[in-house]
Amino acid sequence: MFAGGPLQRLPAALKLSAALVIIVGTVLLPVDWIGCLAGEGLALMLAAVVSRIPFLILIRRLAMLLPFVFGVALAGMLNPGGGLDWRIIAAKSTLCLLTVILLSHTTPLGEVIRVLQRLRVPGLLVTTMALMHRYLFVLADEAGHMRRARASRTFTRGRRFAWSALATVLSRLFIRASERAERIYDAMCARGWK
């Protein structure tokens, strides 16, 4: 989340609704309206610039999610009907992702969750989202600790060893996460969770 831009000052409910409209609009746009897609891309980039989100960060976030875009595009390409243009699918998916990235970088997730609560989104879904947001940082910290601990006792450059060590770290992380989930559930019960 980057502070200081005009988008950041807008109410979270407005931004959330705008993002939803843009995403649904993009998905429903006829495939031959390429000019519209290009215009939308430009508008989103402009919004990123005025929100003072560094271009590099935007690209990096997008690059992290692009494998999913290509996965979807590939599915379109292999479609037996052949009527779907994979380039349009890729462009539409990228624009939707860009919208979500813009929203997440201009609106604290806590505010988004509060808006969802007000909109009466099912409580279980909202609680799950809030818990995920809360514990992503803790898990990332734990992964970092384990990575450093592993690096401090890694004396070889063997790639096979690195992969097997990574697998160990990931499995440990999974076990720790599930144990932590149990402790969190206990903590919730201890304060009256029903």
Add this chain to the structure above:
Amino acid sequence: MNPAVEVTSLGYCYPDGTEALCGVSFSLMPGACVGLLGPNGSGKSTLLRHLNGLLPEKPPADGNVRIHGEAITAENLPSIRRRVGLLFQNPDDQLFCPTVEEDVAFGPRQLGLSEAAVAARVQTVLVQVGLAGQDRRATHHLSQGEKRRACLAGVLACEASILALDEPTSDLDPRGRREFKALLRQIDATKVIATHDLELVVELCARSIVLDHGRVVADGATLELLGNEELMLAHGLERPHILQHVHPHHPHEAH
């Protein structure tokens, strides 16, 4: 007057067969502050979880644990959990909401209070623990000491009359420890403090219970127990240095 906590012949085995508690009995009068001592794995945390009804998984019919004379059953579990506040060893396990305000409000909201009453209670306890004005902060951005205080605020917001504290000062720096001790001293509740911080026990707890291998091996006046070097060493503890500076006949600031 009923004891605030009464534990009778309490035993517990974890599902993997580890015997965590065996024949544990003791009782605490309202307002008492008791130190729960013992080496790692002696059953301290398991015992604290029994006080709040988190363990055993299904409350037994006979009720080895009584809170204000009332045996813990499946029916009265919500009211027991409101009365017995549990402070977990790791603050990150306990602070599960995105902001301090939401986390402290979690308990009162479960009690079905109105939003105005919840907000008022949150503000009161935040002032009490010294976190006034920090309500909008993200819980993962708090310092370790602040996390501890936020956890305590969350427990106090439920207006618990018994506090079960699991290693409350284990990861605090000396200043954080000092401040947290002062805070605990101010809180008017029955307190059971499981800890390795023997200085805290000397300062706050008139009575101590030593657990080892799930059994109560000693129960008595803190200064007597901690002054018994043989007993301390036999159970993975030590005679704290602070005892050298405490007069044996006027030892306690706590009651």
